[in-house]
Amino acid sequence: MIKALKDAGISALIALGIFGAMVGLPSVVGEGGKLSLDPQPWTVAIIVAVVFIGRLGMVLWQANRKPRVKAKSAAHSKYTISNVAGPLLLIVAVVLPMAGDRYLIDVGVLVMTYVMLGWGLNIVVGLAGLLDLGYVAFYAVGAYSYALLAQTFGLGFWTCLPLAGLLAAFWGMLLGFPVLRLRGDYLAIVTLAFGEIIRVVLLNWTQLTGGPNGISGIPRPTLFGLKFTLGDGPDTFAGFFHLTPSVTYRVAFLYYVIFGLALLTNWVSSRLRRLPLGRAWEALREDEIACRALGINVTTTKLTAFAIGACFGGFAGAFFATRQAFISPESFTFIESAIVLAVVVLGGLGSQIGVALAAIVMIGGGEVFRDFNEYRMLIFGLALVVVMVVRPRGLVSGRTPSVSLGKGVHIAADMMSQGHG
Amino acid sequence: MAEVLLSVDRLTMRFGGLLAVNAVSFEVRAGDITALIGPNGAGKTTVFNCITGFYKPTGGRIIMHRPNGGDLELAGMPGFLINQRAKVARTFQNIRLFAGMTVLENLMVAQHNTVMPNVARGLLAVFGLGNFRHLEAAAIEKARHWLDRVGLIERADEPAGSLPYGAQRRLEIARAMCTDPRILCLDEPAAGLNPRESDELSALLMSIRDDGCAVLLIEHDMGVVMRISDHVIVLDHGVGLADGTPTEIKANKHVIAAYLGEEDPEDIAEIVA
Structure with a gap:
């Protein structure tokens, strides 16, 4: 009974975390277009209560219905956070834009961008164990690639997206070569410098990049040629579907674009983890010398990790450029790398769901606490410290084996190596 | 001679x-x-x-x-x-296993070059192309064979770092043997x-x-x-x-x-x- 109560309590907490922000704090447009929050504590309380009672009932019902089966598969029936939170988050992410709240979707886009960046960096840091402090460089390469290709050659977003990814991957390999022999602190320093070099070049190469003025008027993405402008011509989204033109369509479309890109990142990296390449990355993190003794080409393995991680950074960068319609070197400072790395570390190195949760907590949380003004960073910092004290290996730590003869057993994080850089 | x-x-x-x-x-x-x-x-x-x-x-x-x-x-x-x-395959004086990976995964990593002959094939496998499944199944069979020989088949899904010392030594030998030396x-x-x-x-x-x-x-x-x-x-x-x-x-x-x-x-x- 106590176990059931605890289980229900955890579900209620998850519900509170998710709906507290989404339902409990809707923003309304008041007089003079002023945005203000309209807290709905009772709605949230009701939702949380429903989840609590529902979960409690479900657990009790299951316990009473087939006690024998449960005893048998005790090891199996443990609800892991990825089994519960994964589908739940996915559903929330799919329906989020339907709320139609512009602010909410904007925050969603922001969170999703960091989820994607986190998943991309996770390949390099979490799987291959290479500490990369300059990930923002690939984000910048992607963004500038799209902006420049679109401005110079008039190419569209969907043509430029793979190009931006390829260019970022190329730069990932360029970074990879000199740092192949470096480990730990030294690797971190060089990658950090690489991030800064890219930014400084963007800042000073005025003829190409516009320097500190950046690039503006970057074209928006289209849906099979349908534009998301405020007109109602036949070539616009609203006109084609006979809808009232609204900015929300464009924002929602952008949301689904980044959502799709993030899912792609997740799919590719989860799949790679179960393939020889991903296994070699993880083996590299565990012991590089043993890898060499087993005939694994450490150079190629490291370069592929850098390139594929960078490629997803490039995709995210191209998306960032098209979403903002304006980019400048200011958007690609070291703090971005630090935030993405914090998302990965906080989420748990190598854990997909952990990174997603951490991005929601860090980026979404940062938005929710915007009202606290100067206390925001204080609360934020405190929260990070608390998480790291309570769960030093991140929110979701450990790993599931990529292949197993029987049932795969979750491997605790203290068994794993964190890589030597 | x-x-x-x-x-x-x-x-x-x-x-x-x-x-x-x-x-x-x-x-x-x-x-x-x-x-x-x-x-x-x-x-x-x-x-x-x-x-x-x-x-x-x-x-x-x-x-x-x-x-x-x-x-x-x-x-x-x-x-x-x-x-x-x-x-030529080798083991180390101070055992160097992939401690956070399972016993089976250790043997799979050893067969990396067989399962993934080159990077392009490795990337194609993401989309299910190439004969990856076939190679992977063969690799699992070989791993099973060596696990049987060193008496670790029962512990195939446990992390290598959790094995007792003697078993780790045997696993390292099995891992080296999986590279067909x-x-x-x-x-x-x-x-x-x-x-x-x-x-x-x-x-x-x-x-x-x-x-x-x-x-x-x-x-x-x-x-x-x-x-x-x-x-x-x-x-x-x-x-x-x-x-x-x-x-x-x-x-x-x-x-x-x-x-x-x-x-x-x-x-x-x-x-x-």
Whole structure:
């Protein structure tokens, strides 16, 4: 009974975390277009209560219905956070834009961008164990690639997206070569410098990049040629579907674009983890010398990790450029790398769901606490410290084996190596 | 006499002012268990590291004779190529398993080059292209075979780091064998094993030899060395001291002097027992 109560309590907490922000704090447009929050504590309380009672009932019902089966598969029936939170988050992410709240979707886009960046960096840091402090460089390469290709050659977003990814991957390999022999602190320093070099070049190469003025008027993405402008011509989204033109369509479309890109990142990296390449990355993190003794080409393995991680950074960068319609070197400072790395570390190195949760907590949380003004960073910092004290290996730590003869057993994080850089 | 697989010719390794290995020559023959012994600091592990590509020797040659006739110079070749092309596999004195990966995964990583012949094929596998599934299934079969042989099949899905010491040693040997080597180099495989485990190890090594893989081992446990070796090489202070069958080595005066500093029949009896 106590176990059931605890289980229900955890579900209620998850519900509170998710709906507290989404339902409990809707923003309304008041007089003079002023945005203000309209807290709905009772709605949230009701939702949380429903989840609590529902979960409690479900657990009790299951316990009473087939006690024998449960005893048998005790090891199996443990609800892991990825089994519960994964589908739940996915559903929330799919329906989020339907709320139609512009602010909410904007925050969603922001969170999703960091989820994607986190998943991309996770390949390099979490799987291959290479500490990369300059990930923002690939984000910048992607963004500038799209902006420049679109401005110079008039190419569209969907043509430029793979190009931006390829260019970022190329730069990932360029970074990879000199740092192949470096480990730990030294690797971190060089990658950090690489991030800064890219930014400084963007800042000073005025003829190409516009320097500190950046690039503006970057074209928006289209849906099979349908534009998301405020007109109602036949070539616009609203006109084609006979809808009232609204900015929300464009924002929602952008949301689904980044959502799709993030899912792609997740799919590719989860799949790679179960393939020889991903296994070699993880083996590299565990012991590089043993890898060499087993005939694994450490150079190629490291370069592929850098390139594929960078490629997803490039995709995210191209998306960032098209979403903002304006980019400048200011958007690609070291703090971005630090935030993405914090998302990965906080989420748990190598854990997909952990990174997603951490991005929601860090980026979404940062938005929710915007009202606290100067206390925001204080609360934020405190929260990070608390998480790291309570769960030093991140929110979701450990790993599931990529292949197993029987049932795969979750491997605790203290068994794993964190890589030597 | 069996064909020579590996010939080490006047191998020299110098670290700054320290001459760790000085013109050491020996041969490893197919179908033999060759033991490399010597007091601490004699340069045994250095020789190993040169053969397996972890060090680039400062002098001398290491030639791998391949069955198709092509000779391969190993000195200065990168370590991963020595495993891939010359088919030399090794284990380490301080066990180097992928502790956070399962026992089975350790053996799968060892078959990396079989399952993923090149990066392009590795990336195509993401989309389910190529014959990846087939290769993966074959790799799992081979891993299963070796897990059976080292008696770890029951623990296939446990993290390698959670295995007891003796099992980790056996797993490391199985992992090396999964790369299909022609020479298996073992750096002190019996260190830290109890007598029963040493016996099991001896049996395993002899079965590996009987399957046609030559074994080159560094070992301090003279019981194991004298029982299973076909050929013993003694090093002392970086110099080759003796080379012969276990019986010849037991009787060699230089070897006895190197181990004891002087000739004392009682202590000799203790060592060779």
